[in-house]
Amino acid sequence: MPMTRIALSPVTAVTLDPHAPVMQDAAIHVEDGAITYVGPAHDAPDFEADEVRGGEHLVAMPGLINTHCHAAMTLLRGYADDMALEPWLQDRIWPFEAGLEEEDVYWGTQLAIAEMIRNGVTCFADMYFFHRRATEAMVESGVRACPSASIIGVFPDVPGQIAEARSYASEAAGAGDGRIRPCIAPHSLYTCEREHWTAVVDAAGELGVPIQTHAAETRAEVEEVRKRWGATPIQTLDSLGALDVPLIAAHCVHLDDTDLEVMARRRDGRSAVRVAHNPASNCKLASGVAPVAELRRRGIDVGLATDGTASNNRLDIWSEMRLTALLHKAVELDPTTLAAEEVLEMGTLGGARVLGLEAEVGSLEAGKRADVVLVDFDRPHLHPPHDVVSHLIYSAQSADVVTVMVDGQLLYDGGEHLTVDVDRAMAEVDARARRLATAAAG
Amino acid sequence: MPMTRIALSPVTAVTLDPHAPVMQDAAIHVEDGAITYVGPAHDAPDFEADEVRGGEHLVAMPGLINTHCHAAMTLLRGYADDMALEPWLQDRIWPFEAGLEEEDVYWGTQLAIAEMIRNGVTCFADMYFFHRRATEAMVESGVRACPSASIIGVFPDVPGQIAEARSYASEAAGAGDGRIRPCIAPHSLYTCEREHWTAVVDAAGELGVPIQTHAAETRAEVEEVRKRWGATPIQTLDSLGALDVPLIAAHCVHLDDTDLEVMARRRDGRSAVRVAHNPASNCKLASGVAPVAELRRRGIDVGLATDGTASNNRLDIWSEMRLTALLHKAVELDPTTLAAEEVLEMGTLGGARVLGLEAEVGSLEAGKRADVVLVDFDRPHLHPPHDVVSHLIYSAQSADVVTVMVDGQLLYDGGEHLTVDVDRAMAEVDARARRLATAAAG
Numbered sequence: 001m002p003m004t005r006i007a008l009s010p011v012t013a014v015t016l017d018p019h020a021p022v023m024q025d026a027a028i029h030v031e032d033g034a035i036t037y038v039g040p041a042h043d044a045p046d047f048e049a050d051e052v053r054g055g056e057h058l059v060a061m062p063g064l065i066n067t068h069c070h071a072a073m074t075l076l077r078g079y080a081d082d083m084a085l086e087p088w089l090q091d092r093i094w095p096f097e098a099g100l101e102e103e104d105v106y107w108g109t110q111l112a113i114a115e116m117i118r119n120g121v122t123c124f125a126d127m128y129f130f131h132r133r134a135t136e137a138m139v140e141s142g143v144r145a146c147p148s149a150s151i152i153g154v155f156p157d158v159p160g161q162i163a164e165a166r167s168y169a170s171e172a173a174g175a176g177d178g179r180i181r182p183c184i185a186p187h188s189l190y191t192c193e194r195e196h197w198t199a200v201v202d203a204a205g206e207l208g209v210p211i212q213t214h215a216a217e218t219r220a221e222v223e224e225v226r227k228r229w230g231a232t233p234i235q236t237l238d239s240l241g242a243l244d245v246p247l248i249a250a251h252c253v254h255l256d257d258t259d260l261e262v263m264a265r266r267r268d269g270r271s272a273v274r275v276a277h278n279p280a281s282n283c284k285l286a287s288g289v290a291p292v293a294e295l296r297r298r299g300i301d302v303g304l305a306t307d308g309t310a311s312n313n314r315l316d317i318w319s320e321m322r323l324t325a326l327l328h329k330a331v332e333l334d335p336t337t338l339a340a341e342e343v344l345e346m347g348t349l350g351g352a353r354v355l356g357l358e359a360e361v362g363s364l365e366a367g368k369r370a371d372v373v374l375v376d377f378d379r380p381h382l383h384p385p386h387d388v389v390s391h392l393i394y395s396a397q398s399a400d401v402v403t404v405m406v407d408g409q410l411l412y413d414g415g416e417h418l419t420v421d422v423d424r425a426m427a428e429v430d431a432r433a434r435r436l437a438t439a440a441a442g
Numbered sequence: 443m444p445m446t447r448i449a450l451s452p453v454t455a456v457t458l459d460p461h462a463p464v465m466q467d468a469a470i471h472v473e474d475g476a477i478t479y480v481g482p483a484h485d486a487p488d489f490e491a492d493e494v495r496g497g498e499h500l501v502a503m504p505g506l507i508n509t510h511c512h513a514a515m516t517l518l519r520g521y522a523d524d525m526a527l528e529p530w531l532q533d534r535i536w537p538f539e540a541g542l543e544e545e546d547v548y549w550g551t552q553l554a555i556a557e558m559i560r561n562g563v564t565c566f567a568d569m570y571f572f573h574r575r576a577t578e579a580m581v582e583s584g585v586r587a588c589p590s591a592s593i594i595g596v597f598p599d600v601p602g603q604i605a606e607a608r609s610y611a612s613e614a615a616g617a618g619d620g621r622i623r624p625c626i627a628p629h630s631l632y633t634c635e636r637e638h639w640t641a642v643v644d645a646a647g648e649l650g651v652p653i654q655t656h657a658a659e660t661r662a663e664v665e666e667v668r669k670r671w672g673a674t675p676i677q678t679l680d681s682l683g684a685l686d687v688p689l690i691a692a693h694c695v696h697l698d699d700t701d702l703e704v705m706a707r708r709r710d711g712r713s714a715v716r717v718a719h720n721p722a723s724n725c726k727l728a729s730g731v732a733p734v735a736e737l738r739r740r741g742i743d744v745g746l747a748t749d750g751t752a753s754n755n756r757l758d759i760w761s762e763m764r765l766t767a768l769l770h771k772a773v774e775l776d777p778t779t780l781a782a783e784e785v786l787e788m789g790t791l792g793g794a795r796v797l798g799l800e801a802e803v804g805s806l807e808a809g810k811r812a813d814v815v816l817v818d819f820d821r822p823h824l825h826p827p828h829d830v831v832s833h834l835i836y837s838a839q840s841a842d843v844v845t846v847m848v849d850g851q852l853l854y855d856g857g858e859h860l861t862v863d864v865d866r867a868m869a870e871v872d873a874r875a876r877r878l879a880t881a882a883a884g
Contacts, residue, residue: 074825074826075826076828077823077825077826077828077832077833077837078826078827078828078829078832078833078836078837079828079829081781081782081829081832081836082777082778082781082782083777083778084776084777084778085777088777111822111825114822115822115823118822280768282772283768283769283771283772284767284768284771284777284836285771285777286771286772286774286775286776286777286779287772288772288775289772309837312836313832313833313836313837314823314836314837315823316823316839319764322761323765323768325726326722326725326726326765327725327769327772329725329726329727329728330724330725330728330729330730330731330769332728333728333730334526334728335524335525335526335527335530335726335727335728336524336525336526337728339523339524340523340524378868380516380553380556380557380560380864380867380868381519381557381561381756381757381758383516383519383553383868383871383872384516384517384519384520384871384872384874384875384876385520385872386518386519386520386521386875386879387520387521387523390520390523390755391519391520391755394520394523394726394754394755394756395519395520395751395755395756397758397839397840397841398839398841399839399840399841399842400841422822425822426820426822426825429825429826430825430826430827432826433826433828434826437828
């Protein structure tokens with residue numbers, strides 16, 4: 001694809017670069033998919049742009065990063081809510097999922113990608129069925145993603161699943177001009193056995209890919225893992241060697257002091273466990289509230305995540321940022337907990353760190369890939385302009401996003417999707433969800 | 443103003459009428475400011491409409507109701523966040539407010555009204571300085587409102603304040619073709635003395651207007667009230683006779699069992715205390731989490747509210763609905779707590795009950811005033827169509843609102859404000875906020 005040269009000027013740049021976090025009247029130059037300049041517009045080098053976007057009311061920021069989701073669960077959005085966990089899973093979610101076909105997952109993922117792109121989410125980690133077909137949707141859309149082949153020990157042919165996870169991880173690496181970064185995803189300690197975990201840890205180490213898993217999501221899970229494995233989820237993962245490869249752990253709601261110490265162990269300048277915090281999902285399923293302020297005090301990397309749309313029901317990191325800023329203040333009874341700047345970091349650069357992509361994305365800096373979002377502040381709820389970062393966290397919403405690029409390619413601009421056929425995705429998902437719901441009820 | 447005859451057809455009607463809560467392929471007729479028909483489109487009577495809005499993707503619902511705010515605090519949006527309460531008030535909020543002039547409040551209120559209208563909020567209760575000028579903004583905009591004259595015992599000339607509250611309440615009643623319903627607003631038990639409260643309760647009783655006040659917002663307030671008055675805020679208000687007139691109590695976070703019993707006492711088919719629940723503000727200021735599920739179990743009326751934009755920072759009942767549905771599940775550790783239907787009720791009809799307006803607004807029923815909102819479901823995050831009420835609470839956001847009418851008058855339609863000069867309001871608020879911030883810093 002021919003690369004476009006794009007100038008964003010003038011904009012207010014919220015860079016996430018600690019040396020110049022907020023710049024008024026800034027210019028950003030994008031060339032060959034990378035950011036080549038971020039600085040004062042009046043100092044910008046000469047640049048012949050194919051596309052220019054700018055205006056006093058536009059705020060540029062790094063793309064948001066969703067560190068844990070099950071994208072194709074858009075098919076289940078609104079299918080079952082406000083239920084206790086067991087009947088929700090056993091009577092609703094699993095019977096619906098039992099009918100899933102590969103093309104359902106393809107279209108469910110397409111719709112998820114459309115929603116995320118227009119919300120300013122430029123990168124997400126995914127874990128679901130039919131990962132190869134889902135990866136095709138990711139590649140076609142131009143989004144950045146960390147998809148994974150799942151290993152579910154309670155499903156048939158676990159050795160086959162592990163072999164597939166290995167070959168998928170090596171084959172998908174670098175797909176989509178380097179935007180696809182596969183992971184291996186053993187579902188959890190309560191659905192996989194010791195030999196599965198050992199094989200997965202070996203594979204992840206050999207291939208140099210991260211492990212994505214669920215850990216310490218509910219109190220019941222912690223109790224079950226203690227019974228089966230004799231230790232907490234985090235300490236069990238540690239004893240399995242899973243903390244010696246990059247480990248992306250979703251949820252981490254129920255942790256004890258030893259867990260926190262183990263998680264904080266350093267590895268390549270990052271914590272041994274990188275946490276995908278899913279505040280909306282943890283609330284909606286009544287799992288509890290993760291100790292995010294404490295995780296951060298201990299130096300543990302934390303990014304934000306939506307989980308699947310059955311338990312959220314949005315793929316919207318704006319919502320997760322606002323909820324994070326509000327929820328933990330109420331729980332800690334301290335209004336200084338997780339200030340706007342910290343939460344913005346979790347939604348961008350912090351998420352990149354969780355996925356191991358912080359050298360490439362997560363902030364607006366020359367040399368990084370151009371994953372950039374423009375937010376329109378010419379709206380009543382974003383006035384007066386006392387504090388742009390406060391507005392991004394406490395006042396903005398996903399619909400304020402007007403332009404989204406990944407790797408320097410425009411994916412969404414002026415209300416239009418440029419890479420996803422969103423009308424077809426909505427129609428396909430509607431029809432397929434109807435078929436699946438009918439089958440599940442039958 | 444000449445009244446328009448409006449047909450909304452075909453729409454999916456989410457009526458809040460328990461006899462037919464959700465109707466597909468519905469028609470709604472609006473004439474002389476009132477709803478004259480809600481029912482199947484194919485059974486609708488002949489109707490010559492001046493304006494028609496309809497489409498498979500449109501959901502009609504009652505306008506949202508904001509039961510407690512300080513509208514003109516839009517001037518302070520983003521001015522001070524993530525601070526402890528005392529320095530936040532003493533070093534930031536109060537010095538800024540000290541410079542407020544009447545025209546500042548007028549324009550701050552205009553901007554707030556614009557934001558609320560486009561968010562689908564058709565009615566709000568207000569409590570701030572310069573209430574007469576603020577009321578003019580409300581009347582001009584066509585919105586429905588319950589503004590109030592405040593009594594603040596720590597400010598000069600309390601007898602003058604009470605006299606003004608009396609004359610304002612009688613003069614403003616019925617302004618704006620009946621859309622303005624004034625209240626009397628003693629600020630709180632910790633800023634007003636016994637003689638102030640006695641005079642206010644007498645005035646409210648005589649004039650037949652509700653009292654709006656803050657109660658049991660923070661633990662520190664409860665302790666202070668116990669010291670000064672010898673009882674909890676709710677029990678003190680009861681002993682003052684404030685529960686024998688309609689009492690709208692904002693916050694009610696910290697309540698004991700006796701408080702709950704006292705509040706549940708019936709009066710005209712409603713609870714003695716009607717609660718304005720401000721979940722975002724209570725989180726952001728770390729006040730705590732109000733026991734909303736328990737309030738509802740006891741039959742106490744609860745509506746939703748934003749509070750002012752210094753502690754939120756939105757005037758967006760969609761956010762409050764979603765936060766209510768999520769927060770209380772996490773706190774109660776029960777995913778069935780406050781299901782989507784219950785939360786939608788709190789944002790609409792429940793809010794009308796809190797303000798004493800449930801005979802006129804809060805649901806789509808023939809005979810009620812036409813405060814109606816259209817939501818566009820032709821968006822990725824509102825597919826597939828498993829459950830419209832789930833989508834309204836868990837997936838929709840304020841930007842999905844496309845048409846808003848109050849009393850049968852279109853106020854917002856297709857992205858345009860029809861009664862508020864929103865560009866001027868943004869410019870005025872920007873300039874005035876800059877002046878006030880400079881003065882407060884000086």
